[in-house]
Amino acid sequence: MLLLRDHKEEYCVDLSQYTTDEKEEPEIYQRVQDKLPVYTEFMPALSKMLFLYYQDQEGCIVKDGMLIDKEGKEVDIILATLNYVVASCIMQGEARDAAEDTTTHSKLADALQLFADGINLQLCADKKGSHSRSVPRSNLTDLAERVFNHRGKKPSSSKYNRNETYQGTLDKGLAQYTRETDEYTYLVEVREADKIFTRQGNQFTKMLTFSMQHWKEEGYPGRVSFPLDDMVQAGMYSTQANARAGATTFLRQLSSISMKRKLNKNRSWIGSNVITDWGIVNNVVFFDINPSVPNYLLAEFTSELPDWAYDLSPSAFNLLLKITGQARQSGKQIKETGCFDLRVDTVRAFMGLPSPTEVTGRKYKERIKDPIENALEEIEETSLRHRGEWPIQITPTWNEGEDIEAYLAERLVVKLPDSVQQDYVEIAERKVEIQKKPRKPRKKKPAKDTGDQPSD
Numbered sequence: 001m002l003l004l005r006d007h008k009e010e011y012c013v014d015l016s017q018y019t020t021d022e023k024e025e026p027e028i029y030q031r032v033q034d035k036l037p038v039y040t041e042f043m044p045a046l047s048k049m050l051f052l053y054y055q056d057q058e059g060c061i062v063k064d065g066m067l068i069d070k071e072g073k074e075v076d077i078i079l080a081t082l083n084y085v086v087a088s089c090i091m092q093g094e095a096r097d098a099a100e101d102t103t104t105h106s107k108l109a110d111a112l113q114l115f116a117d118g119i120n121l122q123l124c125a126d127k128k129g130s131h132s133r134s135v136p137r138s139n140l141t142d143l144a145e146r147v148f149n150h151r152g153k154k155p156s157s158s159k160y161n162r163n164e165t166y167q168g169t170l171d172k173g174l175a176q177y178t179r180e181t182d183e184y185t186y187l188v189e190v191r192e193a194d195k196i197f198t199r200q201g202n203q204f205t206k207m208l209t210f211s212m213q214h215w216k217e218e219g220y221p222g223r224v225s226f227p228l229d230d231m232v233q234a235g236m237y238s239t240q241a242n243a244r245a246g247a248t249t250f251l252r253q254l255s256s257i258s259m260k261r262k263l264n265k266n267r268s269w270i271g272s273n274v275i276t277d278w279g280i281v282n283n284v285v286f287f288d289i290n291p292s293v294p295n296y297l298l299a300e301f302t303s304e305l306p307d308w309a310y311d312l313s314p315s316a317f318n319l320l321l322k323i324t325g326q327a328r329q330s331g332k333q334i335k336e337t338g339c340f341d342l343r344v345d346t347v348r349a350f351m352g353l354p355s356p357t358e359v360t361g362r363k364y365k366e367r368i369k370d371p372i373e374n375a376l377e378e379i380e381e382t383s384l385r386h387r388g389e390w391p392i393q394i395t396p397t398w399n400e401g402e403d404i405e406a407y408l409a410e411r412l413v414v415k416l417p418d419s420v421q422q423d424y425v426e427i428a429e430r431k432v433e434i435q436k437k438p439r440k441p442r443k444k445k446p447a448k449d450t451g452d453q454p455s456d
Helices: 022-040 044-056 077-091 094-099 105-128 139-149 206-219 228-234 240-255 307-311 313-339 344-351 364-386 406-408 418-438
Strands: 001-008 009-013 060-062 064-067 131-135 165-171 174-180 184-190 223-227 257-263 269-275 273-283 282-291 301-306 340-343 394-395 409-415
Touching: 064 340, 105 174, 131 139, 131 206, 131 313, 139 174, 139 184, 139 206, 139 257, 139 313, 139 344, 206 223, 206 228, 206 240, 206 301, 206 313, 228 282, 228 394, 240 257, 240 273, 240 282, 269 418, 301 307, 301 313, 307 313, 307 364, 313 340, 313 344, 313 364, 313 409, 313 418, 340 344, 344 364, 364 394, 364 406
Parallel strands: none
Antiparallel strands: 001 009, 060 064, 131 301, 165 174, 174 184, 184 257, 223 282, 257 269, 273 282, 340 409, 394 409
């Protein structure tokens, strides 16, 4: 038996399945130990590939983030991946294969190769056809992003959204930010805020979105992980060293955050510290989501984001994220007109730009207009460079020379790819159907008899 450790978990791999002679197990053990560090760098990618492979098999289903095979047994993806890695390590034993009958090993090697080829072809086909990825979103992640977009200052709401209010306090390094709507109150707390918000460069929104996409694609496991090279391939960083520095900053930021939510009827808070452990091991970024934070607090809904989004600067990325997120609330308008719109002031608030009252010297062009228009231009140029891959059209309604209040009251008219717009239309129609269904009245619980007499 070979004991392998994956960050905090330990797994046992039975080496006897790869050899008919137990006496040779020490040799195999040493060979695997020597080569394992080279292979474990690819563990997250392999795990994802195995997950997709089993997910597509006839008779297999996904339940609560676990895979159930056609015989009803749970498939441990990490253990399956480790077996794949160990088998690959053994296949590299050229001296052994040359000296002995390799029939068993050849069959295993052929099977592994076919398995890998099939998965790679499937992944390439999926990527070629979609050009976008689903993004888990929630009101709490939205608030956290606004907090970091504003570098710790109280997030400003849109003047035209009267259904929400924001509050922010900073005391002895603990920052607390709340967003209150008619139904819920959302709370984001940041520990050591005086240190967290002074770090140069802010890729928090981009990194959180990237992490949440991986989390969803892996079936919402307790641990989120991805190789540094994924960040480079996505266009977020030019080198693996830069990706490591960026991921380290993000993980420190994420480890400082608590997210909570409550109903506005004196209910208790739900939520806690977002993550419990984090690090970068063998060029793989990982963090563990706190079990006290239910998945729905981080992934209440999803939207679509083009693959080229990570080529954008943080400001342009924030703008695009807000636009694509707004589409989910605009299914009815999309169905009627083929597009949707949102106010410029809403975009300003999400991007972390100041309100007119916060701008001194009437420098509205430099502080508000230029950042929005530069971000729009960057999105347009990036979309054109990837022509045919998730096209998006954004048409502003403002006129040159408008005063700042009139400018912020204008709108951005957006047309997304037809297939994506149809998805949002279907979501809106499902919501209408759900709202039409009559709700069953709750049964009142009988009052407990305490023995006390009513007072006069």
